[in-house]
Amino acid sequence: MKVILVTGASSGIGLQVANDLAQKGYRVYGISRSKIHEKKVKSIQADVTQFEQLKQAYHDIYDIEGHIDVVINNAGFGISGSIEDTSLEDAHELMDVNFMGVFNSTKAALPLMRQSGGGKIINMSSVASRLSIPFQAFYSSSKAAINAFSEALAHEVSPFGIQVCSVMPGDIKTGFTKNRRKNAIDSPCYQKRVDKSVGVMEDDERNGMDPEVAAKVIHRLVKQKRMPIYKTIGFKYKVFVLLHKLLPARFAHFVVGAIYGFKKD
Numbered sequence: 672m673k674v675i676l677v678t679g680a681s682s683g684i685g686l687q688v689a690n691d692l693a694q695k696g697y698r699v700y701g702i703s704r705s706k707i708h709e710k711k712v713k714s715i716q717a718d719v720t721q722f723e724q725l726k727q728a729y730h731d732i733y734d735i736e737g738h739i740d741v742v743i744n745n746a747g748f749g750i751s752g753s754i755e756d757t758s759l760e761d762a763h764e765l766m767d768v769n770f771m772g773v774f775n776s777t778k779a780a781l782p783l784m785r786q787s788g789g790g791k792i793i794n795m796s797s798v799a800s801r802l803s804i805p806f807q808a809f810y811s812s813s814k815a816a817i818n819a820f821s822e823a824l825a826h827e828v829s830p831f832g833i834q835v836c837s838v839m840p841g842d843i844k845t846g847f848t849k850n851r852r853k854n855a856i857d858s859p860c861y862q863k864r865v866d867k868s869v870g871v872m873e874d875d876e877r878n879g880m881d882p883e884v885a886a887k888v889i890h891r892l893v894k895q896k897r898m899p900i901y902k903t904i905g906f907k908y909k910v911f912v913l914l915h916k917l918l919p920a921r922f923a924h925f926v927v928g929a930i931y932g933f934k935k936d
């Protein structure tokens with residue numbers, strides 16, 4: 672039976688993914704700071720920013736199961752507001768969880784996966800990695816960093832039979848919206864545009880896809896013989912990503928501005 676580790680499995684996408692995979696008969700361990708109260712998902716309380724906690728947990732799992740087949744690095748959160756008004760603490764914390772968390776979990780898992788003879792690492796990026804979202808600069812940057820990390824990692828570990836995929840979901844209805852941390856203050860010169868832009872984003876998320884859509888995509892990746900390097904979730908978002916690739920940068924920039932309400936006030 673395949674052993675699958677999911678970080679950030681106490682809520683939203685991670686919870687749905689963990690539950691769906693467990694129901695399909697995989698052995699699933701969910702890792703998050705809060706306890707996971709699901710019958711079929713084994714709960715491990717750990718913080719992805721703490722490498723030693725993950726290392727210990729992954730070794731314990733390996734000792735019990737004898738192999739680790741798939742690691743889904745999904746834990747993450749968002750912050751919003753102008754770059755100028757973002758506190759150093761919030762910026763560091765976001766990069767620590769969203770990006771360093773992926774590194775910590777990958778570093779903890781790799782020696783065990785190599786010993787298992789191969790495996791899959793699925794990193795939760797976002798469409799925001801490609802279309803950098805105004806007033807969510809650090810979130811977008813953390814996801815772009817995950818893409819760069821995943822591409823390099825895929826080269827490094829392919830000789831060991833380890834595949835890597837960076838998953839880029841569009842908007843999904845989860846606890847992410849309420850968990851987004853907003854800047855303590857937004858200077859008056861930014862306030863109106865921050866409210867407009869973050870408001871559009873929040874509406875899109877509240878009306879977004881069901882986490883079940885992401886769970887289905889992840890299940891397909893788990894089953895697939897060869898995973899793609901990138902997987903975008905949601906038809907509309909696939910079109911955005913393609914257009915972003917094809918359009919001149921200045922035009923793509925204009926379109927993102929138009930989506931987030933950046934006409935002259």
Ligand SMILES: NC(=O)c1ccc[n+]([C@@H]2O[C@H](COP(=O)([O-])OP(=O)(O)OC[C@H]3O[C@@H](n4cnc5c(N)ncnc54)[C@H](OP(=O)(O)O)[C@@H]3O)[C@@H](O)[C@H]2O)c1
Nearest residue numbers: 679681682683684703704705718719746747843845846847
């Ligand atoms: N929702 C969307 O529209 C969307 C779109 C694209 C990408 N994503 C990405 O999908 C992933 C999951 O987001 P979601 O929408 O499911 O949000 P969510 O409902 O807020 O879930 C976030 C999960 O991350 C965990 N987490 C946060 N900080 C952690 C830490 N330091 N250590 C361990 N676990 C931590 C949380 O658990 P605890 O608080 O219990 O630790 C929770 O289980 C994120 O990486 C997000 O960026 C979401």
